Amino acid sequence: MAAHDNSADPSFDVDVLIVGAGPTGLALAAQLSAFGASFRIIDRRQTPGTESRAIAIQPRTLEALRPFGIGDELAAAGHPARQLQLHLPEETLNVDLFDSGLEDSAYRQLLFLSQTETERILTQYLLSRRVRIERGAELQDLERLDPEDPFAGMEAKIQRMDRGIERIRARYVVGADGANSTVRAKAGMDWRGTAYPDTFILADVEVDGVEPDTVHSYPTEDGFLFLFPLGGPATWRMIGIKPRGDNSPTTLETLQKLADTFTRGELQVRDPQWISTFRLSHQVAEYFQRGSVFLAGDAAHVHSPVAAQGMNTGIQDALNLGWKLALGSRGLASDDLIDSYDAERRPVGRDVVSATDRIFKLATSRSGLAKLPRTKLLPALAPKVMDWDGLRSRLFRTMSQLNVNYRGSDMVQSGTSRLPGLLASGPRPGDRMPDADVIHQGRERRLQDLAVAPGFTVLLCGPGWPQDAAEQIQASLPRLAGLLHVKQLMTGSSLIAGGPGIIQDVSGLAFHRLGLSSRRPELLVIRPDGYVGYRTAGRDLSGALSYLADLTAAAEPARV
Known part of the structure; x- marks a missing residue:
């Protein structure tokens, strides 16, 4: 049984x-645990993946994982790459990354970082919270508790390796069970897209003749080869x-032949630890939610790995959904x-699938016209593009997913006193x-460490806030006790002591x-997932309180 089983x-x-219980499901469990929600996590695999x-x-x-202490642990365990070497036919282009x-x-x-290690670190966090992953438990069927009400909860039929059939009644069910999702199939959610004709080769190997700590890309008329550190x-x-047409087993000899084709025999491949082949597709679920059932990660969207977006998008699906379900479980959503989970995350998933599809086709197409961007335009334009700082900055922010936003969501608002977005x-709101x-x-400290928490943070910025502003806010929203934090962000000197609710921006970078x-006060409400939910100019609290009251289903808008 999972921790916090307090339904x-x-x-x-x-x-x-x-x-x-892949990265998406484990990240969702981490957030639910931080909120004290009641949950169980099952996986049909009897042991973790290797x-x-x-x-x-x-x-x-x-x-996004930093509030749980996981971000720094992953960063310490991982292997950073700060340079890309683009091995073009006539030259090798060095590109600084991020x-x-x-x-x-x-x-x-x-x-x-190996997914095995990512899952291990997430699992260790859950174990520290006394969460047990129930392995050898496979979903067989899903039924609504009330056939007339899709939001009344679900009964899951679970086949357990150790003790037969178990039935679990859950307020919400989340399918984080991969591209061949049983949850998606049982909930009747359409799966749209097509498969690519090519077969991918993945291998974890030793390679001689290549610069370390660098991403290497070898684009040619025959496609591409990547090496990641x-x-x-x-x-x-x-x-x-x-x-195409090669159905023979993939061996070390196959890997060496592939390397020879793209590098003119410059590399020596040896000591493979893992070799795999698979077919790719680009597909996205028609909806990420149907009643009490939700999809996240590969169960909701699959695509090419060329832009390194898949697992990251899945984890952020989970962290957009988890706090909403946690509040819903308490009657506070x-x-x-x-x-709003579907409304906010499906466009992100759809955009990732579309963008990676375009990149994949540019990287792999073998037809005369379609391969021109890779074989002719890339060598000509890449040096100029990489010297354009503004474009590189935008590219890196997009790839790093810092630019993902929910500006069109109904769950974000601007106060009436704030200037229109473009001004x-x-x-x-939504960024x-x-x-x-x-x-x-x-x-x-880091500002995000202080303003992103299991709950909402009201950030009072600038001068002139009443001394009892925090008390007014807390008293106006008693239903959010323990889930509402109030901080005041001000410019100041590190020599001046600040109280527990005071954040001092000495450098001016935060402002x-x-x-x-x-000189001008503003108020921001930060959602539990680190996005700005509400923003207004001035010291009027009523708009923020109404926003929070509506979001968390308060009976009446709060007043001050």
Whole structure:
């Protein structure tokens, strides 16, 4: 049984049933645990996976896992790569990775880490919270508790290796069970997209003749070869495409032949730790939610791995959904808030599938016209593009997923006194909150560490706030006791002591990145997933209180 199994409603055995204990399901469990929600997590595998599979962790994923202490642990265990060598026919182009555009994050590198290690670190966190992953438990069927009400909860039929059939009644069921999701099939959610004709080769190997700690790309008329600095269980991850029509087993000889084709015999491949072949597709679920059933990660979207987005998108699916289900389990989430998961994350999943499909086709096409961008335009334009700082910055922010936003969501609002989006500076409602070094109680801290928590943070910025503003806010929203935090962000000196609710921006970077003025007060509400939910100018609290009251289904808008 999972930790925090405290569901008070006798209609349910548990509030949330998570099906699948890969990175997405484990991240969801971590957030539910932090909120004290009642959940169980099952996986049909009897033991954790041993293949490295997904290996790239983006800065936004590290940020999103930081509130649980996991971001820093992943960063310490991972292998950063700060350079790409693009091996073109006539020259090798060196490109610095993530050297611009990530100044407002604590993590400024593309990190490579075996998925096995990522899952191990997430699992260790859950074990420290007394969460047990129930392995050897396979979902067989799902039925609504009330056939007439899709939101009344579900009964899951579970086949257990150790004790036969078990039935679990859950308020919510989340399918994090991969591309062949049983949850998706049983919930009747359509799966749309097509398969690619090529067969991929993945291998964790040792490679001689290549510069370490660097991503290597070899684009040719025949496709591409990538080498990523994995660190362990082998030094390198090799990714390539098997020749069409070749159905022979993939061996070390196959890998060496592939390397010879793309590098003119410059590399020696040896000591493979893992070799796998698989077919790729680009597919996305028609909906990420149907009633009480939700999809996340590969169960909701699959695509090419060429842009290192898949696992990262899945983890962020989980962390968008988890706090909403946790609040819903306590009766603190409006129906609109629960439904906003699909509205906020499906466009992200759809965009990732579309973008990676375009990149994949550019990288792999073998037809005359379609391969021109790779064989002719890339060598001509790449040096010029990589020298354009603004474009590189935007590219890195997009790849790192720092630019993902929910500006069109009904779950974010601007106050009436705030300037329209195009005229206002700083992050808009729906944007990720930027990070900066600040001072809190005499110690250097990160702003995100202080303003992103299991709950909402009201950030009072600038001068002139009443001394009892925090008390007014807390008293106006008693239903959110323990889930509502109030901080005041102000410019100041590190020599001046600040109280527990005071954050001092000594450098001015936090104010700059948030688009604030030291002379003008503003208020921001930060959601539990680190996005700005509400923003207004001035010292009027009523808009923020109404926003929070509506979001958490308060009976009446709160007043001050």
